[in-house]
Amino acid sequence: MITFTLNGLEVQVPAGYTILEACQFFGIEIPTLCYYEGLEPYGGCRLCLVEIGEGNNTKLVSSCTYPIEEGMIVRTNTKRVVHARKIMIELLVSICPTSKTIQDLASKFGVTKIRVPIRKENCILCGRCVRMCKEQMQGKAIGFVERGYKKKITTPFNIKSDDCKLCGGCIYVCPACQLRCQGPDASTDLCSGCLHFEPSCTNTHDDMQCWMG
Numbered sequence: 001m002i003t004f005t006l007n008g009l010e011v012q013v014p015a016g017y018t019i020l021e022a023c024q025f026f027g028i029e030i031p032t033l034c035y036y037e038g039l040e041p042y043g044g045c046r047l048c049l050v051e052i053g054e055g056n057n058t059k060l061v062s063s064c065t066y067p068i069e070e071g072m073i074v075r076t077n078t079k080r081v082v083h084a085r086k087i088m089i090e091l092l093v094s095i096c097p098t099s100k101t102i103q104d105l106a107s108k109f110g111v112t113k114i115r116v117p118i119r120k121e122n123c124i125l126c127g128r129c130v131r132m133c134k135e136q137m138q139g140k141a142i143g144f145v146e147r148g149y150k151k152k153i154t155t156p157f158n159i160k161s162d163d164c165k166l167c168g169g170c171i172y173v174c175p176a177c178q179l180r181c182q183g184p185d186a187s188t189d190l191c192s193g194c195l196h197f198e199p200s201c202t203n204t205h206d207d208m209q210c211w212m213g
């Protein structure tokens with residue numbers, strides 16, 4: 001077991017836990033976005049920041065990728081963490097304001113203003129879809145291309161991939177897509193098709209927000 005200090009209390013977890021896993025074990029909520037249970041942590045969104053260290057020697061780290069170490073001091077709700085978290089959520093809303101997942105995060109964590117230009121992208125580059133395809137569906141139908149502001153998710157050669165099994169897994173885990181679209185038969189604002197792994201629109205919509213068409 002590893003002993004460390006979490007928000008002032010000395011606690012123990014099995015070796016190999018990340019800070020996020022340890023916090024979840026003790027019921028401490030940390031917001032996440034690129035993290036998805038069952039997929040390899042990616043550490044891309046920096047929403048899960050916590051502060052480690054003490055005195056003048058502290059730093060913010062992504063809790064979903066940072067392993068717990070013996071004697072570590074972790075704080076999850078300092079002013080610095082709360083401030084950084086709000087800035088990350090603000091940026092995420094500015095990139096993809098149509099994501100209900102991100103709007104809910106803004107509401108829950110007290111983000112009331114967006115001070116950066118709204119970009120209205122369809123993707124926040126969290127990589128959940130790529131990892132879902134690769135790790136759970138054993139596919140390589142989608143991936144990241146380019147770098148910096150040109151970075152995006154696409155299929156090889158930007159055409160429909162023969163590697164795609166039309167499983168819908170990428171849509172199921174996508175925080176930008178899953179709660180935005182609705183299929184042709186949906187009777188509410190939310191699409192139940194994706195949630196049940198039966199996307200109802202794949203045969204009828206040309207402009208669907210997924211990689212399956």
Ligand code: SF4
Nearest residue numbers: 133164165167168170
């Ligand atoms: S629908 Fe295609 S691209 Fe999406 S996870 Fe399944 S195999 Fe991969």
Ligand code: SF4
Nearest residue numbers: 123124126127129174
């Ligand atoms: S398409 Fe969705 S799941 Fe994939 S990287 Fe973009 S926001 Fe994340």
Ligand code: SF4
Nearest residue numbers: 181183199201208209
């Ligand atoms: S499969 Fe269809 S309904 Fe589901 S998210 Fe994609 S476009 Fe929307």
Ligand code: FES
Nearest residue numbers: 043045046048064
């Ligand atoms: S949830 Fe940890 S970096 Fe995205």
